[in-house]
Structures are given as structure tokens and as C-alpha cells.
Amino acid sequence: MPEFIYNNKLYYNPVEFAMDRIGGTWKMPILWRLKDKVMRYSELKKAIPRITHKMLTSQLRELEEEGFITRKVYAVVPPKVEYAISPRGEKAIGIIEAIRQYGIELMKDFGVDSADTKAK
Amino acid sequence: MPEFIYNNKLYYNPVEFAMDRIGGTWKMPILWRLKDKVMRYSELKKAIPRITHKMLTSQLRELEEEGFITRKVYAVVPPKVEYAISPRGEKAIGIIEAIRQYGIELMKDFGVDSADTKAK
DNA sequence: CTGGATCCGATTTGATACTG
């Protein structure tokens, strides 16, 4: 069993390390949306409607600090800030796609249908 | 963007659904250890030393309730309980392996080495 | 040996107000 320290935190395996970088409720959805286009803060906010302002901001900060996305500020009024995926972020897209496929299979296995909500 | 309800919780995408099933700090490590062998509670506890009693039991319960593992109780004194991976759990092993590989790549990318701890 | 229950502190998240 590997065991290592990163950023003052003790990790026990690579899975835990990876999930700490791109896991959580919002990071993968954010990266996924930046997959093939640059987006402004407000566009991301609209694209992920239920995320709160605080969570979107904090998750973007963390993704930026760890090099998965880049942040470009335009010196205009009102402010314009564009977020784009970085090479490191692009490497994450593959595993996100894999998890996504697994999730779809799992949903079938559980008999969950994405039409359920609309049906309500 | 798909959107559906499972177990009274609203999900926005398959990734979130999958991570709610097998995510968190301990579920993948548990499934991973049951990959190719049946294990007793105490064996799991030893194999994942830093997990607490409370977390191990609660995570085993959830994995069992959602069909990723099976639980077999022997009517003996003292009690003997064996946990084994189920077909649904076996399907999870593939994605865990993929995440593991990604995690290893990510660690290299970050310059993290599993020898760090031992070096200390 | 296995596991449930309780207490409690720590961490996370949401709502809201404020700023250039």
C-alpha cells in the first residue's frame, strides 16, 4: 500500500489523491464544460444552474491553483474573466469520460432513468 | 444535461451518481481489497489500518445495501462475518483501476512520490 | 468478533450582504 504526503495531507493510495484533485460534487462538471470551449464565469454559472456562487468561485480557485484550468482577466468594465482548460485538465477529461460511462451503466443497473425527473 | 432522482436525492449527471455510490474516502479501498478474496471484518480492519470502526462499518453497510458486496454471517461464537464482492461490485473494479492509473499519472505530473513518507 | 448508538468537534456548504 503506497503512502505519501502532499500539501500536508497524508494519502494512502493514488485513487484518493486523484479524487482529492478532481472529485467532489462540482469539479468534474466544471472541467467537463470547459472541455472544448472557453467560458466566462457567468456562462459557467448558467451552465451549472444549481451550483451556488460560493461553490463555483471556490471550486474554480482550487482547479486553477492546482493547474487544471487557467484564468484570464480582461481589464475592462464591467470585468470579463475567461476560464479555459489546461493541458493537465485535458488529461482529466479521459477519466471523467470513463467515470461518466460507468455511471450510465450503473444507472441502468439500478433501473434509474434520467426521464424520471421530467416525468414528475 | 440529464437530471434524475434516486433515493430522494436529485442528481445532475452520471458522474455524480457513480461517485455517490463508490466515492468517498473508503469505498474504493474496500472494494479493491475484496477484488479477489473474501474477507472478514477484522481482516479488512487490519488491511486498512487507519479506517475507524465507525467508518468501516458504515461504509460496509452502504456497500451492502447498494449491492456492491455481500455479507455472510456464520452462526458461531464468537461471530464470524465474511464480506465478498458481488457482480455489481466487480463491475466497479474496472473503473477503480482506471482511476488508480490516472491517479498515478497525476502524482507523477505533480511530482509526488510515494517514497516521500518512508523517506521521512 | 462484530456492530450498533451516542456525543461532540471539525469541516463543508448555503444564504446573504458588500465591493470595484
Next chain:
DNA sequence: CAGTATCAAATCGGATCCAG
């Protein structure tokens, strides 16, 4: 438009005790 700060609510996790 984008972002920060603050407070409160909710969730999570660890330690501990009891039980068959």
C-alpha cells in the same frame, strides 16, 4: 460582471461505551 467576507446550517468523522 466577478469576486470576497461573514454567519449559520448541515454533514462528516472520531472517540467512546454498550451488547450479543
